[in-house]
Amino acid sequence: MPVKEAEARRAADVEQAILEAARDILAVGGLDALSMRLVAERVGVSATAIYHYFENKDQLVRRVVEYGFQRFGAYLEEAAARHPKGSLERVRSLGEAYLQFALENQSYFRVLFSLHHGDPHRLDELPDGGGYGLLRRAVEEAMDAGAIRRANPDVMVMYLWSMTHGLLTISMACRIDSCPEFSADSLELSPLELFHAFDPYVREGISDGGEEGGGP
Amino acid sequence: MPVKEAEARRAADVEQAILEAARDILAVGGLDALSMRLVAERVGVSATAIYHYFENKDQLVRRVVEYGFQRFGAYLEEAAARHPKGSLERVRSLGEAYLQFALENQSYFRVLFSLHHGDPHRLDELPDGGGYGLLRRAVEEAMDAGAIRRANPDVMVMYLWSMTHGLLTISMACRIDSCPEFSADSLELSPLELFHAFDPYVREGISDGGEEGGGP
DNA sequence: CCGTTAACTTAACAGTGTTAAGCTCGTGGG
DNA sequence: CCCACGAGCTTAACACTGTTAAGTTAACGG
Numbered sequence: 001m002p003v004k005e006a007e008a009r010r011a012a013d014v015e016q017a018i019l020e021a022a023r024d025i026l027a028v029g030g031l032d033a034l035s036m037r038l039v040a041e042r043v044g045v046s047a048t049a050i051y052h053y054f055e056n057k058d059q060l061v062r063r064v065v066e067y068g069f070q071r072f073g074a075y076l077e078e079a080a081a082r083h084p085k086g087s088l089e090r091v092r093s094l095g096e097a098y099l100q101f102a103l104e105n106q107s108y109f110r111v112l113f114s115l116h117h118g119d120p121h122r123l124d125e126l127p128d129g130g131g132y133g134l135l136r137r138a139v140e141e142a143m144d145a146g147a148i149r150r151a152n153p154d155v156m157v158m159y160l161w162s163m164t165h166g167l168l169t170i171s172m173a174c175r176i177d178s179c180p181e182f183s184a185d186s187l188e189l190s191p192l193e194l195f196h197a198f199d200p201y202v203r204e205g206i207s208d209g210g211e212e213g214g215g216p
Numbered sequence: 217m218p219v220k221e222a223e224a225r226r227a228a229d230v231e232q233a234i235l236e237a238a239r240d241i242l243a244v245g246g247l248d249a250l251s252m253r254l255v256a257e258r259v260g261v262s263a264t265a266i267y268h269y270f271e272n273k274d275q276l277v278r279r280v281v282e283y284g285f286q287r288f289g290a291y292l293e294e295a296a297a298r299h300p301k302g303s304l305e306r307v308r309s310l311g312e313a314y315l316q317f318a319l320e321n322q323s324y325f326r327v328l329f330s331l332h333h334g335d336p337h338r339l340d341e342l343p344d345g346g347g348y349g350l351l352r353r354a355v356e357e358a359m360d361a362g363a364i365r366r367a368n369p370d371v372m373v374m375y376l377w378s379m380t381h382g383l384l385t386i387s388m389a390c391r392i393d394s395c396p397e398f399s400a401d402s403l404e405l406s407p408l409e410l411f412h413a414f415d416p417y418v419r420e421g422i423s424d425g426g427e428e429g430g431g432p
Numbered sequence: 433c434c435g436t437t438a439a440c441t442t443a444a445c446a447g448t449g450t451t452a453a454g455c456t457c458g459t460g461g462g
Numbered sequence: 463c464c465c466a467c468g469a470g471c472t473t474a475a476c477a478c479t480g481t482t483a484a485g486t487t488a489a490c491g492g
Contacts (some may be wrong), residue, residue: 012437036480049440050480057480079319120388123395130390133397149424154399155420156382157411158392162414166382167374172336173329174346176374179339181349183370197371198378205421206372208365230470252449264450265471273449 014054017043017046023108024066030107031114034061044143056061062110068112069126076131080138086145091138092199095164098131099192101170135161163198166189217273230270233259239280239324247330250277262315277327285342288418291317292347297355302361307354311380314347318384326388329381351377361395379414383407 021042025034036057040047055059057085079097081148102109121131139162148156171191176182189197237258241250252273256263258294294315299306318325339346352373358364364372387407392398405413 035478037478045439046441048442051481052439113385121390123390123392123398125394130395132392134393136397146424147424151416152413154392155405155410156417158410159379159387159414159417159422162382162386163375163379164382165386166378166380166384168382169329169385170374170378170381174337174339176339176348176370178341179346179348180341181352189371195373196369197368198375199369201372201375201421202417203421203423205419206364206375207415207419208362251447253447262472263472264473267450268470 014043014045014049017065018050018060019067022060023067026061026064026111027105027108031061031111053074065112065157067127068108069130070111072101073126073131076134085138086141086147088142088147088203091135091142091160094131094135094138095160095195096192098164098193099168102172103191106152106172113169132157132161160202162193163202167195167198185195217351230259230261234266234269234276235279235283238276239283242277242280242327243324246326247277248315273310275280281328282342284324285346286315288328289342289347289350292350296350302357302363304358304363304419307364307376309378310351310354311411312346312408314380315384318388319407322388329385347372348377358425376418379418380411383411383414412424 009173018039022034023044025038034057037047039060040050050060054080076094077096079093080090082094090207121130123132136153139148139157139160140153143150143153143156168191169195170176234255237255238250241254241258250273252266253263255276256266266276272277292310292313295309296306299309309331337346337350352369355373356374358371359366359369359372384407386392387410
């Protein structure tokens with residue numbers, strides 16, 4: 001029965017091809033650009049054939065998103081691995097990688113964290129918790145190593161994640177440099193540069209009295 | 217020519233009615249629920265009549281968003297006014313109001329900060345810079361009063377805004393409590409409670425060595 | 433050989449944003 | 463007075479969307 005296997009193989013290939021076509025379309029034009037008919041055309045089947053592999057468009061997108069988080073997680077992991085365990089650098093590099101990946105794959109990332117999905121992501125359904133687990137481990141290690149103060153790691157992680165994710169989404173949704181109150185001084189800062197500019201506040205807080213240099 | 221005036225008046229009323237109908241639909245069902253035909257039906261005109269007042273659907277949404285930011289700005293202003301100028305409380309209450317408004321008007325807010333818009337918001341086109349100006353003033357006053365350390369206000373504002381906005385968007389897009397690495401301890405924290413839990417980090421930083429209690 | 437099933441097709445439906453053409457009036461100019 | 467005009471609106475239609483229903487083809491197990 002190698003014929004059946006070949007069939008099954010081909011079927012799996014078609015499914016894979018659908019996913020890849022959908023991913024490519026999403027990466028370029030976002031959700032608006034993704035239509036069943038376009039995906040079908042690229043794969044070389046009719047639009048309705050997709051419904052034999054995926055329940056509907058939402059499910060197709062969901063699968064692509066899952067795969068996207070996988071790549072995202074791998075990207076983050078690689079960034080973390082470049083710095084020693086327990087170091088503040090490792091935590092920071094996770095944030096940098098978060099920004100970098102999102103900015104390099106904007107349309108794609110928009111879909112991943114699309115705000116207009118009815119049902120929110122369940123992090124336990126995402127590989128590595130959508131990066132949460134990775135960051136949490138790095139934070140806990142840094143706490144153990146004394147690089148950052150000991151506290152509830154989940155709150156700390158949410159704090160760091162919020163700051164990074166917020167910077168990202170704001171950068172993607174707004175042009176702050178067009179604000180009339182915005183002084184021209186910091187006009188040229190890219191999201192990544194802004195992220196670095198946040199560093200002293202993250203480390204020492206915004207309260208008065210912590211004017212330390214911070215250098216080696 | 218009271219007739220013409222009455223006509224113009226009525227025309228303005230229709231335009232207003234369209235905007236209000238669109239706003240209501242967006243507030244309940246988000247962008248997906250908004251269709252020209254539905255808006256038209258509610259107003260009592262044909263769908264194509266809308267095109268005499270708005271170039272297309274995008275422009276209609278844009279106008280609703282503009283109005284939304286106006287309400288948003290007013291909400292923030294009110295929150296700020298409840299605390300003395302130059303106080304850290306004023307800055308914090310802006311963040312709280314930001315969260316509160318967004319959580320109470322989720323569908324609406326999703327549209328305001330929708331990630332899948334082609335062109336980003338220009339803050340100078342939004343009333344009060346989308347709240348930027350408000351926060352910036354509060355931060356500068358707090359710097360002058362010595363409540364927070366003196367630094368580039370734009371960077372500081374972006375830092376605070378990012379943290380708040382990120383917390384919000386993550387809360388709306390993910391269920392963190394479903395993460396396998398998430399410890400059950402902080403499971404019950406609402407976005408607003410999390411915001412308050414961030415307070416010590418924002419004020420004193422995450423570095424080790426700043427274990428102060430935090431005053432009365 | 434026959435029935436079943438996977439994999440796919442075409443046709444169609446109901447919905448979308450948007451355009452084109454035409455209609456009805458009140459108004460201003462000749 | 464009348465008539466062209468333009469604002470405000472209509473219906474019809476186009477090209478597109480996701481999705482369903484029904485039918486086709488071919489390989490498989492019994």
